[in-house]
Amino acid sequence: MNVTHTGQVTYSAPVSKGIILLRIKLTEPDSVDFKAGQYLAVLLPDSDKAAYYSIASSPSKAGEVELLVKEDEFGAGALYLYSLKEGDSLQLHMPMGSAFLREDSDRNVVFVAGASGASYIRSMIHYLDESNHLAHREIHYFLGCREEDELLESDYMHALADKYQGFHYHPALSDQEDWDGHTGLITDVVERLMPNDMSEWEAYSAGSPAMVKAVADLLIANKSLMPASFFSDMYTPEI
Template identity: 30%
Template sequence: MQEIWHTGIVTKLVDETYNTRRFWIRIPDMERFDFKPGQFVTLDLPIHEKKNKRWRSYSIASHPNGTNEIELVIVLLEGGVGSTYLFTEIKEGSELQVRGPLGVFVLPETLDRELFLICTGTGIAPFRSMAHYIRLHNVPHQQIYLIFGCRYEKDLLYAPEMRQLQEELPNFHYIPTLSRDESWTGKKGYVHSIYEEMLQADKRPANFFLCGWKAMIDEAKQRIVAMGYDRHDIHLELYG
């Protein structure tokens, strides 16, 4: 386990939605912060005496760009000690202890199958990183479906950017799916019905990447296996 902690400086803060904030963090003692799209960093926050109760991990939302700055997108959780600290105490210029990059939630070496990127909430972060990386490096790929589940339209993160990416990245499909928004004209309901419907008639080779809350991931795992896929086709990153 990589135990090296770096002092990061918060260079920019932007509210993305009513309860999420984008944090840009620069790591001055590194010339470039190299990571694979899908990896995460751990922050050590001064919120507890015990080390492991101070640590909070967040997927990197930006793509590797050769600089020493990364972006995280963080949701303010009701009663969440870590996110409350980040939202109330951290300003531009604040310092944060950062460890990473960590994790094996990364793209396969070759994208020779269709990719289903299924997420809820801030679970879109690693997929944003992956999609930009694929576009920038012209990585050969099959169809890519980003299925993003939220309750309301106001919960959608990076929506204009994802729509633009759909225009610029061939075979990339952005499918926001809302479960409670009556006025929404796009896909409604939960993420599961979307991929099931798409694969019902034609169970083609695919890789499934799941990121978000545990309940969604548990259900998706069961449903994907029930469709006849191997559990090795399923990759996941759990939140909470």
């Protein structure tokens, strides 16, 4: 895979349990044209291997990209990215993926993420907020994690829900007892809270391939979502 961009790490720190945020300033070339929801490949040094990560930042910041990287003691990509310090450079291939935010649409949207899949959704929500596209439509964001300290940017999401009447944030935990929010599988929460006729909606989802397929099956079979309105780079329903 060819290098399209070289970047330099300007920030690396944990943002939730088991996830770091890595900010990369683009050096050569010094900007990237991408759409919210696309991903990139990190080229691993001394290897022909690449590791794939959603671009977690908004495209309005063209001179940098942010990645949210899940800790994985066996994953070569995760180990490499965790080893990088401020000032280190790295090689990237981007943009990639077709499950990006449809900007020409003003339909209602449901976002469904599992754990580090929140990275994919983050780019789109930040972009919609910055470009004033969160008002005048219904947006529901479901985020499923095991425990509360794995949730990403909950304060920001709650603040958006306070600010915009149509924005709804639904975190759900599967493995924590002392929590008075939603519990259980994220698909069960989506089933319970979303209307039965979603034929005019669009959906974006990321997480494990099994979770994304379960979300697509549920929305299409039980909620009348059009298969062509389901977007994910992890699973594509038959159209």
